[in-house]
Amino acid sequence: xxxxxxxxxxxxxxxxxxxxxxxxxxxxxxxxxxxxxxxxxxxxxxxxxxxxxxxxxxxxxxxxxxxxxxxxxxxxxxxxxxxxxxxxxxxxxxxxxxxxxxxxxxxxxxxxxxxxxxxxxxxxxxxxxxxxxxxxxxxxxxxxxxxxxxxxxxxxxxxxxxxxxxx
Amino acid sequence: xxxxxxxxxxxxxxxxxxxxxxxxxxxxxxxxxxxxxxxxxxxxxxxxxxxxxxxxxxxxxxxxxxxxxxxxxxxxxxxxxxxxxxxxxxxxxxxxxxxxxxxxxxxxxxxxxxxxxxxxxxxxxxxxxxxxxxxxxxxxxxxxxxxxxxxxxxxxxxxxxxxxxxxxxxxxxxxxxxxxxxxxxxxxxxxxxxxxxxxx
Numbered sequence: 001x002x003x004x005x006x007x008x009x010x011x012x013x014x015x016x017x018x019x020x021x022x023x024x025x026x027x028x029x030x031x032x033x034x035x036x037x038x039x040x041x042x043x044x045x046x047x048x049x050x051x052x053x054x055x056x057x058x059x060x061x062x063x064x065x066x067x068x069x070x071x072x073x074x075x076x077x078x079x080x081x082x083x084x085x086x087x088x089x090x091x092x093x094x095x096x097x098x099x100x101x102x103x104x105x106x107x108x109x110x111x112x113x114x115x116x117x118x119x120x121x122x123x124x125x126x127x128x129x130x131x132x133x134x135x136x137x138x139x140x141x142x143x144x145x146x147x148x149x150x151x152x153x154x155x156x157x158x159x160x161x162x163x164x165x166x167x
Numbered sequence: 168x169x170x171x172x173x174x175x176x177x178x179x180x181x182x183x184x185x186x187x188x189x190x191x192x193x194x195x196x197x198x199x200x201x202x203x204x205x206x207x208x209x210x211x212x213x214x215x216x217x218x219x220x221x222x223x224x225x226x227x228x229x230x231x232x233x234x235x236x237x238x239x240x241x242x243x244x245x246x247x248x249x250x251x252x253x254x255x256x257x258x259x260x261x262x263x264x265x266x267x268x269x270x271x272x273x274x275x276x277x278x279x280x281x282x283x284x285x286x287x288x289x290x291x292x293x294x295x296x297x298x299x300x301x302x303x304x305x306x307x308x309x310x311x312x313x314x315x316x317x318x319x320x321x322x323x324x325x326x327x328x329x330x331x332x333x334x335x336x337x338x339x340x341x342x343x344x345x346x347x348x349x350x351x352x353x354x355x356x357x358x359x360x361x362x363x364x365x366x367x
Contacts, residue, residue: 021187028194035201046210054210055335058342061212071334097330128212131334137247138330140337144363148217159338161211 046158048130049079055133057159066124067112068158069105071131071143076105079130094139102146109150126154213338218323218362241318243288243358245281246366247328247340252281256288276336282343285324285357289347293321324358327366337363 046063048054049070068079069088076094077085089102109127116124127147131140147155246253252268259265268280296314304311316322324344328337344358 021191025187025191025194028191028198031198032194032201035198035205038205038207039201048208048210055338057211057213057338059211059213059345061214063210063212133335133338134333136330137328137332137334137337140334141363141365144215144217154214154216156215157213157334157338159211159213161209 046128046130048158048160049085050083052130052132053134054130054158054160056162057157058162059159060161061156063128063158064126067127069127069129069143071129071135071139073132073134076102076143078108094142097138100142100145101149102142105143105146106150109147109152113151125152126156127152128156128158130158213341215361215363218360239318240320241288241293241323242320242325243285243323244325244327245285245340245344247276247326247332247336248366249329249332252276252278252340254281254284254288256292276339278339278343281340282347282357285344286347289357293318322356322358323360323362325364326361327364329366 046065046068052070052072070077070079070085075087075091076089078088079085088108089104093099093102093104129140129143144155241256242258244253244255244258246255250270253265254268255265257264266284268277268284271277293316296316298315300313300315301310302313303309326337326340326344328340341361344361345356346354346359347357348354
């Protein structure tokens with residue numbers, strides 16, 4: 001025969017299971033403070049492209065979203081978005097020292113200018129280059145020459161910002 | 168005789184617990200919002216405008232040619248070779264207007280020495296501005312004070328490098344040429360208009 005249940009247990013009300021929120025709140029507040037610290041009103045207008053190791057500099061100019069080229073060790077690309085790139089110039093053209101101007105890049109830039117004019121867009125004569133920090137100077141010079149000859153007046157390099165006060 | 172203690176005082180104190188759920192809801196909304204606008208990689212733009220360079224005659228000219236006259240050319244050049252950073256003014260290839268800053272013992276270029284050399288050129292050769300004019304900036308549409316120096320190319324530096332010099336070195340040299348920090352901790356422009364070209 002079963003024992004009769006104790007009187008104490010019989011009258012005890014089942015307590016509502018409440019999750020312990022205090023520790024979670026602590027964690028959330030820390031996260032909130034960290035995110036507020038790195039908060040930016042302009043947001044990330046340019047994202048570093050995959051496969052490009054950007055050089056670092058002490059400049060402070062904020063990046064703007066304009067026509068973007070990627071100069072990597074494998075060639076020159078048009079940046080469609082952070083993951084998608086379209087090849088403009090291959091390695092052979094960049095390494096050819098007899099070529100002072102890049103033909104495919106020149107025609108691509110003229111196409112861009114024509115397209116902007118056709119659609120009545122404001123003609124921007126600025127472009128940005130996300131260049132890998134190891135690419136040689138002669139490639140940089142070729143790209144700049146070609147862009148300059150195609151009518152681009154401002155050619156900006158995307159860099160990783162580092163502190164001026166270092167060292 | 169003392170009063171009898173009130174029955175109300177015997178009431179058990181219930182532990183008052185704050186209702187954190189609305190605060191948690193707010194934080195749960197704020198965190199994804201802030202995550203979306205956070206910049207974990209801080210990018211910047213190194214602006215470069217290919218300038219129109221004023222050329223003079225053959226190299227090898229001296230400071231005395233046009234150095235002391237208003238509107239003369241300073242012709243500051245920085246060449247990055249595989250072994251050194253070469254700084255020259257007035258197209259000099261030797262003498263007091265030419266300096267070669269060799270690499271440090273660790274194999275790195277000495278950017279601090281380059282900056283010191285350029286500060287010396289700026290303070291000793293270029294000197295103080297001879298006039299200050301107000302002019303309208305066509306890009307911003309604002310009136311800005313333009314300083315005029317003895318040399319019409321007093322803010323320009325012609326930068327060239329050997330073909331295989333990596334982009335990072337070029338950026339470091341551009342950083343060194345752009346501005347310097349005074350003893351008072353103020354950043355002042357040095358030669359902020361670079362012109363990239365072939366090594367000569």
